[in-house]
Amino acid sequence: MAISTIQEVVFGEDLPTFIPDTSLAIASQFAKLVGWGGPRFTDHEGARKEGLPGAMVPGILNQGYLVAMIHHWAPDAEIKAIDTVFRAPVIADEKHTISGVVTDVNEEDGQVEIDLTVSNEKGETRVFGTATVQLPLG
Amino acid sequence: MSLAHRRPLWQFCPAHCIQLFLHFVGVLVLLDLHTHSIKSDDGRAKVENYCQWIRSKNLPLDGFVLTEHRQFDNESDYSALAEKFDLCILKASEVETEYGHVLVYGVTPALQEAFDFASIALPLAKVIEACNAHGAVAVPCHPGRPRVGMFAHTDELGVPEGVNIVEIYNGGSRDQEDQIAIDNATRLNYQGVGGSDSHIVSHVGRCATRFDDQIESMDDLVAALKAGKFEAVSLKGTV
Known part of the structure; x- marks a missing residue:
């Protein structure tokens, strides 16, 4: 159920899990659109020659997925900040899962803090971060 | 600090119930020895929210140690939070050496004078020597990790003198990092601790790390580490 107001949010609540499209086709298309050329986003073999385990999903695309996940949960939310730490590359064509959980609720100003984690199929954290989200007071 | 969490037993999963039973009879204490708060440059967690999280999720932790990067947090006083949430909250540090990152438990003003906690290239020998001189304990963390882990450097630099304990379970480990740590710790006869390395x-x-004795202060923790009365625990996938 989508969240409409701050009163509906509970500390510790999980956001619905989000499966981002990490296909090489999307990663490559996005990288080209934003002007990031080079094999690290477009070609697994070329990325390996650069010392990477494979082609990566661009970081700002991952951030976009984090925002999309939050808006799936709370369509009227205003995302005040997304703060990410990229611990390991998100490898294209590998399945990843984004999880989110509410870790702070301020009912007075309508803001919540959300922990965000991008994990691969082995359960390893590739990206983590937090979001500060403004919700309607209701 | 009472170790008997004031919650009904049925709120816990079976593994937690066993842990809790042992807590009730005063046998074991479970501490997360490696956490970061917003005091660390890459930490995003407020200490109060850690406490709320532990209690709201019924985690079987009795407390945690804040190990801020390249510093010791002299300012913060978490005693009120510790009392409010009935948790043991201790402060330590994570410093950086040529062998990678090292947790330091038992930081004193004198130890802070002994070397520059903010340096990113401390000699591990100097850190260990200073810790020994000032009653502290140095524990290389995530030692199986490339670049920032001790075992990534032992082929080139040799096995360092004076290490007795390493972190064998790290919540942020990837691939085979923990197994590398366990295998090398076994080979070198090191004891192992566990910590989440949480930043959120x-x-x-x-x-986490399970202790035989009650831990209520950093002195207790340092004494338990020196006595070797502890065991690393991985709760990945269960918490």
Whole structure:
């Protein structure tokens, strides 16, 4: 159920899990659109020659997925900040899962803090971060 | 600090119930020895939210140690939070050496004078020597990790003198990093501790260390580490 107001949010609540499209086709298309050329986003073999385990999903695309996940949960939310730490590359064509959980609720100003984690199929954290989200007071 | 969490037993999963039973009879204490708060440059967790999280999720932790990067937090006083949430909250540090990152438990003003905690290239020998001189304990963390882990450097630099304990379970480990740590710790006869290395609230408690004796202060923790009365625990996938 989508969240409409701050009163509906509970500390510790999980956001619905989000499966981002990490296909090489999307990663490559996005990288080209934003002007990031080079094999690290477009070609697994070329990325390996650069010392990477494979082609990566661009970081700002991952951030976009984090925002999309939050808006799936709370369509009227205003995302005040997304703060990410990229611990390991998100490898294209590998399945990843984004999880989110509410870790702070301020009912007075309508803001919540959300922990965000991008994990691969082995359960390893590739990206983590937090979001500060403004919700309607209701 | 009472170790008997004031919650009904049926709120816990079976593994937690066993842990809790042992707590009730005063046998074991479970501490996350490696956490970061917003005091660390890459930490995003407020300490109060760690406490809320541990209690709201019924984690089987009795407390946690804040190990801020390249500093010791002299300013913060978490005693009120510790009392409010009935948790043991201790402060330590994570410093950086040529062998990678090292947790330091038992930081005193004198120890802070002994070397520059902010340096990113401390000699491990100097850190260990200073810790020994000032009653502290140095524990290389995530030693199986490339670049920032001790075992990534032992082929080139040799096995360092004076290491007795390493972190064998780290909540942020990837690939075979923990196994590398365990294999090398076994080979070198090191003892192992566990810590989540949490930088955000929801990652606390993924790994921890179980102690035989009650831990209520940093002195207690240092004494228990020196006595070797502890065991690393991985709770990945359960918390």
